[in-house]
Amino acid sequence: MLRDITLGQYYPAASAVHDMDPRTKLFGTLIYIIALFLFNNVIGWLVVTAFLVLAIRSCKVPFSYMVKGLKAIVMLLLIAAAFNLFLTSGTTVFAIGPLKVSDIGLRNAGLMTIRMIYLIVGTSIMTLTTTPNQLTDGLEQSLKFLNRIHVPVHEIAMMMSIALRFIPILIEETDKIMKAQMARGADFESGGIVKRAKAMVPLLVPLFVSAFRRAGDLALAMEARCYHGGEGRTKMKPLQYHGVDRISYIIILAFLILVIVSRVVYHPLLQLIGV
Amino acid sequence: MSFIDAKQLVHEYFRRDEEGNIEGIQVAVDHVDLQVEQGQFISILGHNGSGKSTLAKHINALLSPSDGTLYVDGRDVADPREHLAVRQTAGMVFQNPDNQIIASVVEEDVGFGPENIGVPTDEIWQRVEYALKSVGMWKYRTHSPNKLSGGQKQRVAIAGVMAMEPKCIILDEPTAMLDPNGRKEVIRVAHELNEKKGVTIILITHYMEEVVGSDRVFVMDHGKVVLQGTPREVFSQVETLEKYRLAVPQATKLAYELQKSGLGIPSGILNREELLEALAACRLN
Numbered sequence: 001m002l003r004d005i006t007l008g009q010y011y012p013a014a015s016a017v018h019d020m021d022p023r024t025k026l027f028g029t030l031i032y033i034i035a036l037f038l039f040n041n042v043i044g045w046l047v048v049t050a051f052l053v054l055a056i057r058s059c060k061v062p063f064s065y066m067v068k069g070l071k072a073i074v075m076l077l078l079i080a081a082a083f084n085l086f087l088t089s090g091t092t093v094f095a096i097g098p099l100k101v102s103d104i105g106l107r108n109a110g111l112m113t114i115r116m117i118y119l120i121v122g123t124s125i126m127t128l129t130t131t132p133n134q135l136t137d138g139l140e141q142s143l144k145f146l147n148r149i150h151v152p153v154h155e156i157a158m159m160m161s162i163a164l165r166f167i168p169i170l171i172e173e174t175d176k177i178m179k180a181q182m183a184r185g186a187d188f189e190s191g192g193i194v195k196r197a198k199a200m201v202p203l204l205v206p207l208f209v210s211a212f213r214r215a216g217d218l219a220l221a222m223e224a225r226c227y228h229g230g231e232g233r234t235k236m237k238p239l240q241y242h243g244v245d246r247i248s249y250i251i252i253l254a255f256l257i258l259v260i261v262s263r264v265v266y267h268p269l270l271q272l273i274g275v
Numbered sequence: 276m277s278f279i280d281a282k283q284l285v286h287e288y289f290r291r292d293e294e295g296n297i298e299g300i301q302v303a304v305d306h307v308d309l310q311v312e313q314g315q316f317i318s319i320l321g322h323n324g325s326g327k328s329t330l331a332k333h334i335n336a337l338l339s340p341s342d343g344t345l346y347v348d349g350r351d352v353a354d355p356r357e358h359l360a361v362r363q364t365a366g367m368v369f370q371n372p373d374n375q376i377i378a379s380v381v382e383e384d385v386g387f388g389p390e391n392i393g394v395p396t397d398e399i400w401q402r403v404e405y406a407l408k409s410v411g412m413w414k415y416r417t418h419s420p421n422k423l424s425g426g427q428k429q430r431v432a433i434a435g436v437m438a439m440e441p442k443c444i445i446l447d448e449p450t451a452m453l454d455p456n457g458r459k460e461v462i463r464v465a466h467e468l469n470e471k472k473g474v475t476i477i478l479i480t481h482y483m484e485e486v487v488g489s490d491r492v493f494v495m496d497h498g499k500v501v502l503q504g505t506p507r508e509v510f511s512q513v514e515t516l517e518k519y520r521l522a523v524p525q526a527t528k529l530a531y532e533l534q535k536s537g538l539g540i541p542s543g544i545l546n547r548e549e550l551l552e553a554l555a556a557c558r559l560n
Contacts, residue, residue, distance in 0.1 A: 010379055012417060133383045165379045168421050214374050221375035224335050224367040225388040225435065226359050236386035236399045 009168060011128040016244050017059035018129045022138025024245045028055075028252045029126045035259040036115050036122075044262040045114070051255045052122055061128045069124050070117060077116055084109035127164075134237065136161035140230075141239055154230030162218065170211060177206050276346060278475060279311040279334060279365075279443070283343035286329050286498075303329040305498035306343065311477065311491075313442060316469045318478045318486035320509075321495035322520040327479045330495070331447045334477065336361040348442060363392060365443040366436030370451045372428035373420075381423075381431050382407070382416040388439040399438075406437035409472060410464050426457025430464055437468070443475035444468065450485065458485070483516070484524050487545045494519060511543035526550040 012018075017025070032051065039048050056063060090102030127135070140157040147153050178188065181202055188199050286304040289297050303326045311317050321327040332338040333345050336352045348364045350357040366388075369375045378384035385406050389399045407413040410430040420428055429449050436444050446465060450458040462485050468474045478485065486492050492509045494502035496519045502509055509516070513531040516523050523531075530544035530553065539560065540553045 010419065012380075012419070131383065132379045161379075162377065165377065169373055214371075217369065217371055217374035218377070220337060221367075221369055222377060222387075224337060224362060224369075225439065226362050226391040227387075228359065228391065232393045234390055234393050234395060234399065236383065236390055236396065236403070238396055 009128065010131050011061045011065060013060040013129075015058060015060035015129070017055065017125065019242070019244055020129075020248055021239055021241050021245045022130050022134040023142050023239060024241070024248050024252075025126050025130055026135075026138050026142055028248060029123055031252050031256050032122050033119065035256060036118055038259050038263060040111070040263060041266040043266055044259050047255065047258045047262055048118065052118060054251075055122065055125050059125050059129050061125070065128065066121050066124050069120055073116070073120060077113060080116070081109045081113050084112050132161040132164035135164070137235065137237070137239055154233075158230075166211075166214070169214075170207070173210060174203065174207055177203055276349065277310040278313040278348060279309065279477075280346045281307055281309040281330075281333075281343065282345075283308065284330070284333065284340050284345050285342035286326075286333065286338060287341045288329075302498050304333070304340075307495075307498070307500050309493065309500065311443075311475065313475050314469075314473050315490045316466065316476045316478070316488065318480065318489040318492045318506075319495060320480065320483065320486055320492060320521060322481055325495040325519075326498035327495045328447050329498075331367070331445050331477065331479050334365050334443075334445055335367040336365075337367070359392070363439055364441055365445060366439055366441040367445045367447060368429065368432050368436055368449050370448040372425055372432060372452065375432050376420045376428060376435075379419055379421075380416075381412065381418050381420060384420065384431060385416075385434045385438050388435055392439065402438045402440065403434075406434040407431075409437055409468060410434045424457060425453040426460035429453065429457065429461045433461070433464060433468070437472075437474075441474065443477065445477045445479070447479045448481070449478075450480065450482065458482070462488075481521065483510070483521055483527075484546075494521070506545060507543035509543075510545055 032048075035044075035048055035051070039045055056066070085101055085105045085108075086099045088102050088105030088108055090104035092100045093103050093106060094101055130138070136157040139160065140153055143151075143153050143157075178186075182188065186199060186202060188196065188203070190196075191199070284304055284307045285302065288301045288303055290299045290301060292298045305326070307330060309330075319327045319330065329338065333340060333352060334347055336347075336358045339353050345352045347361050350361050350364070352358075352361050376384050377387050382403050385403045386399050389402050394402065403416075404413065407416055410433050412427065412430050412434055415423065415427065415431075420431060423431065433444065433446075433449075444465075446461075449461050449465075453461065462478075465476050465478060466488055469476045478489065480486065486509075487506050489506055492502075492504065492506050493500050494509060494516070501519060502512065502515060510523075510527050513523050513528060524546070526547045526549070527544050530540050530550050531542070534540045534542060539557055540550075544550050544553060
């Protein structure tokens with residue numbers, strides 16, 4: 001189960017998306033997220049889907065790889081969908097006992113599920129095609145202006161990239177500790193939520209202890225390699241925009257305009273064709 | 276002055292209680308004198324808690340001496356202004372391969388050191404290529420470190436240090452977490468760098484087998500250097516070594532026992548091949 005989390009894992013491949021500047025990808029992801037919450041009708045949905053399909057097709061990462069990340073949020077999705085389904089007021093479509101499902105609830109639940117799934121798949125394209133270091137560089141460059149109000153942009157970016165690099169290592173470690181505790185009779189699977197939450201304690205304590213030890217080791221290793229903050233640092237891979245970025249920016253902006261237009265013109269359009 | 280020159284070096288750790296008052300003092304390095312010349316291959320042997328890692332961290336300016344002096348390439352490690360220069364001169368590789376790789380791609384990790392010291396972009400790439408080629412990891416440059424074996428990860432870590440073009444590399448128990456193959460790999464690379472690139476190597480270990488090819492061996496116990504000499508000189512003192520809780524290699528131990536029971540075998544046998552030769556010579560006589 002733990003190995004299914006794909007968030008923050010780089011998948012090496014030679015594709016246009018991999019070659020893009022991380023700033024372009026960050027900007028694209030931001031616009032994509034905005035668009036996800038902007039669209040509210042079929043045309044908008046088609047535009048967003050087309051954009052997502054385009055991204056999936058051009059990044060050359062196996063689709064199954066992206067979907068794996070969804071498994072972890074299935075429960076969350078179901079709960080959120082259920083709340084939307086049953087607790088939205090409106091014209092009742094059908095009812096199961098005391099639970100009434102309204103037309104608006106149905107619509108909201110559907111929209112929400114699509115948004116969540118698209119959000120996970122879309123953002124995982126960014127993390128799968130960008131190395132944590134590139135991502136950090138991109139964030140650092142794009143947020144540089146915050147330095148003026150004394151936000152430690154470089155430090156935050158560095159912390160992020162290290163956190164991402166350690167995700168697979170800590171997952172592996174969790175697996176190991178889990179097996180070690182299971183070998184000694186720990187039970188992580190049966191019982192109610194409270195019992196299962198309690199069973200996590202002997203898992204979390206050693207995990208935290210080891211994470212802190214790793215952090216100490218890493219800090220030492222970084223210091224030994226002359227790390228002393230962002231000052232006077234050069235870049236091995238300085239960020240540069242290329243042809244692919246120019247095209248991408250045009251596509252991204254066109255996409256945003258399309259989504260906005262779809263939202264504005266949908267109702268007038270319906271009236272026009274007399275539905 | 277020698278390349279690395281320690282005089283009466285002392286390091287004390289303070290144990291503190293919950294209020295931060297000093298409860299006790301533990302002397303980890305106790306008046307150590309150590310001279311290393313450039314281009315040498317030095318080993319420091321000792322069991323856990325003998326102070327060998329603490330000593331190593333001084334050479335990289337990660338720790339400052341409580342007393343005594345330590346100069347690396349003429350620079351005083353106690354001077355905070357010299358820290359970056361010292362760390363550039365003497366790079367350090369640690370025990371756990373996972374906890375010292377910063378980036379998620381091999382080449383980016385090797386480039387981390389040069390980035391920190393402000394090397395121009397083009398030169399970083401040259402250095403990364405040079406460093407990865409010198410440890411034989413060039414073809415793995417775009418791989419994720421998570422998919423490499425322990426020995427390979429440790430070679431990447433060594434490349435990360437090599438890219439800073441140090442005069443000296445300190446390997447702090449680089450093989451403690453590796454399997455036998457990984458251990459051989461790392462020790463071989465250390466010797467290659469020493470012979471081909473002229474890098475001074477300081478190998479810290481508790482495996483006696485690994486010190487065989489060194490120019491000079493120091494044995495530490497309770498923070499003191501208790502024995503030093505060539506590997507042969509050190510290996511011939513089996514009883515002393517065992518007193519310091521070091522696992523003497525089988526061949527050395529066997530040779531020692533045979534010699535004690537009257538067989539004409541020279542002392543200081545380093546490995547199985549030498550033991551075989553000595554036994555054959557014995558039979559001829």
